[in-house]
Amino acid sequence: MAKKAMVERELKRKKLVAKYAAKRAALKEIVRDESKPMEERFKATLKLAKLPRDSSATRLHNRCQLTGRPHAYYRKLKVSRIALRELGSNGLIPGMVKSSW
Secondary structure (H helix, E strand, C coil): CCCCHHHHHHHHHHHHHHHHHHHHHHHHHHHCHHHHHHHHHHHHHHHHHCHHHHHHHHCCCCCCCCCCCCCCCCCCCEHHHHHHHHHHCCCCCCCCCCCCC
């Protein structure tokens, strides 16, 4: 089980990313547009840098929804490999059978 603080921090980051997504996209569009004057693009870069760091989508990390584990995460199922094995062993995932010999 992951630390509760780490799971909460990740949720906080998700909220920040959602809150600032439109603003970030608009500023990035200005920065990429080469038809705009250099000063305007530079100002947009400075504004982008002033936004909270945790509002960047690259700072998000996938975590298992059951245990909060950050590694060995299956995106399709949103659980870690350990949780997946447990669920498979208990017969809670349709069509999945844990092999044993």
